[in-house]
Amino acid sequence: KKYEHELIGKIVEVVSREIKRVALHVADYPIGLESQVSEVKSLIFSDGYDGVHMVGIHGNGGSGKTTIAHAIYNLIANGFESICFLENVRENSYKHGLVYLQNMLLSNVFERKNLKSTSFDQGISTIKHWLQQKRILLILDDVDKPEQLQALAGKPDWFGRGTRVIVTTRDKYLLESHGIERIYEMENSNSESNISTASDGKDNGDQLGEKNHFPRTSQ
Numbered sequence: 001k002k003y004e005h006e007l008i009g010k011i012v013e014v015v016s017r018e019i020k021r022v023a024l025h026v027a028d029y030p031i032g033l034e035s036q037v038s039e040v041k042s043l044i045f046s047d048g049y050d051g052v053h054m055v056g057i058h059g060n061g062g063s064g065k066t067t068i069a070h071a072i073y074n075l076i077a078n079g080f081e082s083i084c085f086l087e088n089v090r091e092n093s094y095k096h097g098l099v100y101l102q103n104m105l106l107s108n109v110f111e112r113k114n115l116k117s118t119s120f121d122q123g124i125s126t127i128k129h130w131l132q133q134k135r136i137l138l139i140l141d142d143v144d145k146p147e148q149l150q151a152l153a154g155k156p157d158w159f160g161r162g163t164r165v166i167v168t169t170r171d172k173y174l175l176e177s178h179g180i181e182r183i184y185e186m187e188n189s190n191s192e193s194n195i196s197t198a199s200d201g202k203d204n205g206d207q208l209g210e211k212n213h214f215p216r217t218s219q
Contacts, residue, residue: 036064036184037071043182044076044164052156054165056175059186065168068184069139072166080137080164084108086152090144098151099123105152109136120151128158135162143169149178 043055059065066087077083084105086092092101102123106115115130117123136159140152153165169175175183 033064033067033071036068037075040068040072040166040184041075043184044072044166046182050161052159052161052163052165053182054153054156054167054178054180056172056180056183057166057168057186058172058175058183059168059170061170063186065186066141068186069141069166069168073137073139076164077137080162081134081160082109082136083138084136085139085141087141089140089148089152090142093145093148098147101148102127102151105138106130109134123151124154127152131159131163132157134160136160137164137166139166139168141168143167143174144171146174146177149174 040055040057044053046053057065057068069085073083073085086101086104086108089101092104098120099117102120103116106113106117106123106126110130113130115126117126138153138159140148143149149167153159153167156163159165167175167178167180172183172185
């Protein structure tokens with residue numbers, strides 16, 4: 001009976017997760033989107049499926065950063081145990097504060113648990129405790145302050161192996177100062193090359209190898 005109860009619970013959890021993964025809207029598939037998404041995917045899928053990997057998408061306002069992030073989410077979300085797309089991080093940070101964003105992350109990943117923090121430091125501890133064993137896809141859209149990254153994705157060891165964190169921002173230095181070495185440059189951002197990496201593409205962490213199909217999480 002106990003085994004059957006646990007099995008039913010797991011089935012319900014998987015079904016609920018799949019139902020939740022509704023594709024995000026991508027506005028009329030702008031010209032060049034497919035090639036841009038392919039290049040971002042090559043950054044995410046660079047050297048294997050283990051480890052925790054952070055990727056930045058840098059560009060001016062209105063350059064299409066969020067559109068690419070939506071398309072990437074739609075493409076690879078099913079390969080992760082849990083997913084969270086936090087839009088308008090800059091705006092929500094100013095309006096509601098960092099603890100609000102931390103609680104949004106926790107509620108997105110753990111729908112059935114009442115995980116809420118009441119302070120910045122408690123939020124960090126809670127995120128680390130609950131996410132260290134989870135392979136998640138976390139997208140932070142429109143980040144503009146270091147403390148936002150510190151609150152939501154401070155270090156790779158906060159997350160389980162295989163986790164991918166994607167950050168969109170107008171501030172390239174923000175990415176670099178957080179240790180994000182693989183950065184996709186939007187075409188209107190005065191970059192000679194769309195893809196920039198520290199040390200010619202060599203990271204100090206494990207990366208994700210590019211494949212035609214992202215493997216689904218084993219159930």
